[in-house]
Amino acid sequence: MVSYLVTILSLVAIISILGLALNLQWGLCGMVNFGIAGFFALGAYTAALVDLAGAGTLVATVAAAAVCGIACALVALVSLRLSDEYLAILTLGFGEVVRLVVLNEEWLTHGSLGLPGIPRPFWGLIPEEQYEYWFLGMLGGVILLLFLALEKLLRSPFGRAIRAVREDDVVAATLGKDVVKLRVKVFALGGVIIGIAGAFHSFYMTYIDPSQFSAILTAYVFMAVIAGGRASNSGLLLGSVGLMAVIEGTRFLKDIFNIFDATQLSAIRLILIGLGLILLLIFRPQGCFAEYRLKIKKPEKEPRKASVQTETRTT
Amino acid sequence: MTAQYIFNGFVSGMILALPAVALTLIYGILKFPNFASGAMLTVGAYLALIFNVYLGMPLLWAAIIGSLIFALIAVGIDQAVFRQLRERTAITLLVCSMGVSFVLENIARFIFGNGARSYDLAIARPKHFFGLRINNEQIITAATAVAAMIVVYFILRHTALGRAMRAVADNPSLAAVRGVRRESIVRWTWAITGTLTAVAGVLAGMDRAIDPLLGWNYIVSTFAAAILGGLGNPVGAVIGALTVGVVEETSTLFIPPNYRQVVSFLAIALLLILRPQGLLGAAKIKK
Numbered sequence: 378m379v380s381y382l383v384t385i386l387s388l389v390a391i392i393s394i395l396g397l398a399l400n401l402q403w404g405l406c407g408m409v410n411f412g413i414a415g416f417f418a419l420g421a422y423t424a425a426l427v428d429l430a431g432a433g434t435l436v437a438t439v440a441a442a443a444v445c446g447i448a449c450a451l452v453a454l455v456s457l458r459l460s461d462e463y464l465a466i467l468t469l470g471f472g473e474v475v476r477l478v479v480l481n482e483e484w485l486t487h488g489s490l491g492l493p494g495i496p497r498p499f500w501g502l503i504p505e506e507q508y509e510y511w512f513l514g515m516l517g518g519v520i521l522l523l524f525l526a527l528e529k530l531l532r533s534p535f536g537r538a539i540r541a542v543r544e545d546d547v548v549a550a551t552l553g554k555d556v557v558k559l560r561v562k563v564f565a566l567g568g569v570i571i572g573i574a575g576a577f578h579s580f581y582m583t584y585i586d587p588s589q590f591s592a593i594l595t596a597y598v599f600m601a602v603i604a605g606g607r608a609s610n611s612g613l614l615l616g617s618v619g620l621m622a623v624i625e626g627t628r629f630l631k632d633i634f635n636i637f638d639a640t641q642l643s644a645i646r647l648i649l650i651g652l653g654l655i656l657l658l659i660f661r662p663q664g665c666f667a668e669y670r671l672k673i674k675k676p677e678k679e680p681r682k683a684s685v686q687t688e689t690r691t692t
Numbered sequence: 693m694t695a696q697y698i699f700n701g702f703v704s705g706m707i708l709a710l711p712a713v714a715l716t717l718i719y720g721i722l723k724f725p726n727f728a729s730g731a732m733l734t735v736g737a738y739l740a741l742i743f744n745v746y747l748g749m750p751l752l753w754a755a756i757i758g759s760l761i762f763a764l765i766a767v768g769i770d771q772a773v774f775r776q777l778r779e780r781t782a783i784t785l786l787v788c789s790m791g792v793s794f795v796l797e798n799i800a801r802f803i804f805g806n807g808a809r810s811y812d813l814a815i816a817r818p819k820h821f822f823g824l825r826i827n828n829e830q831i832i833t834a835a836t837a838v839a840a841m842i843v844v845y846f847i848l849r850h851t852a853l854g855r856a857m858r859a860v861a862d863n864p865s866l867a868a869v870r871g872v873r874r875e876s877i878v879r880w881t882w883a884i885t886g887t888l889t890a891v892a893g894v895l896a897g898m899d900r901a902i903d904p905l906l907g908w909n910y911i912v913s914t915f916a917a918a919i920l921g922g923l924g925n926p927v928g929a930v931i932g933a934l935t936v937g938v939v940e941e942t943s944t945l946f947i948p949p950n951y952r953q954v955v956s957f958l959a960i961a962l963l964l965i966l967r968p969q970g971l972l973g974a975a976k977i978k979k
Contacts, residue, residue: 407783409783409786409787411727411790455961455964455965456964459964459968460782461782461783462724462725462782462783462786462923463919463964463968465725465727465783465786466725466915466919466960467957467960467961467964469727469911469912469915470912470915470916470953470956470957470960470961471957473911473912473953473954473957474953474954474957477950477951477953477954478954480950481948481950481951592908595790596790596791596794599787599790603787638805640801640805640806641801641802641805643801644798644799644801644802645798645802647794647795647797647798647801648794648795648798648799648802650791650794651791651792651793651794651795651798652791652795653791654787654788654790654791654794655773655788655791655792655795658777658780658784658787658788658791659773659776659777659788662780662784
């Protein structure tokens, strides 16, 4: 049971990393990425190939992050003159392209057979029976680092600038912000995070094949971001845990409804995800957590200042 | 030989034209790209399959009944989902349409499973004209698509509904001032969209095996066609679809056939860099 929980938590951790990326691209900057599964696959395959070539896991992670970052920057550049709908279509198309290339370039990716035996980080340094726990800890560390970095970014001038671009790019441009540069930067940064998630996916699974990167994954990530509240990173983490409850909960439906086979159960799960997405967008578009805003401090909270004020008024 | 590829491309372009026009109509009225287009096509194909294979009707009647039912379903989806989101941004609608897409596709998967199915259709010997090999399905496809396009063109150009649709697409507030009831126009647009997409589903199902991912295989090409024609321009969408069909098909002379959608993607990317308003779209100054 504990090892099962560790497995699930590791998968949720990887989805959470993807969620952080989408939260940056879509939540903060309003740039929809429907090709998450594709960029994720790109990262995972890059990491796997570099790792299998013997370059080591650190180089593999960096390579995956770089490749995904560049790919995202290029896709963002293509759509720079257009409204957000076009970016959504382009990312969807890019995801399909990655899927087709992975399936068909067998000399590189072994097609649907997949790539086995991907080396893991610190393998051999840690006793094998404890490895899963260590890996989960490592994922937790990565999430914490990313979370802190993104929270910092959110509250920085750069974070305010990209939120301004999301709300109204014309106003942002009028205020002297280089909208195109900001958008490409944010999208590329999101790509880098997706690449890291892809690399960790490869290390965790040690075997990757195209079926692991279906469009379902994109739906999961969107669900996590919307449930948690767009642009709220802590909400997102909660959202992915809630999502895990739904996904894993439906796994137990099997025991109740013996009549359904595996295909039907996965269909039910996806119908629930789709319905959840729709219902959240209709009834709770802001999600469970509100976005961070600059707050004006209320004067009542500072009694000393208040008394000083009254004194000056009386005199 | 090349002529054969061009002809085949023309016919697959005709299948593509139906969802591309549907996409562009919805974009014109509601201003969002409908990502559920692929899943709608799939469900349309399965509806006709029910009447054709399980109830033993000829495919023509199965397609007619199936697409009319799907028109109602499309209006129902709009009332249940998209109507609640009318005043929201295009991005919200677009994410929501992805949710709709998952629900539709997986209802089909739940009922019919992942296995490939096909219509109950008599197999006819292909005909030969001027060295071209033309099979029966291609004749049916071309005839149906052309008929559908003529009907849509007639509705848009020569009926009160079409005028109202164009008015709402052009300037919703002005149309409202002139007494055009937007909600009823939106419903009619979804009905036309549903019919067109479901018919395309049947044609696609004749062309290849019917499985839950049937429509997904067309989605990038459909968007490519609609963007090529300038989103929101129905005539442009038809020309875009024929172009995409021919380019995809002739590209298989040089690259593996599995990469057709890649060709479409590259076409979108190139077009957006060079001529973002589409081949036929007029350059507009946006906000």
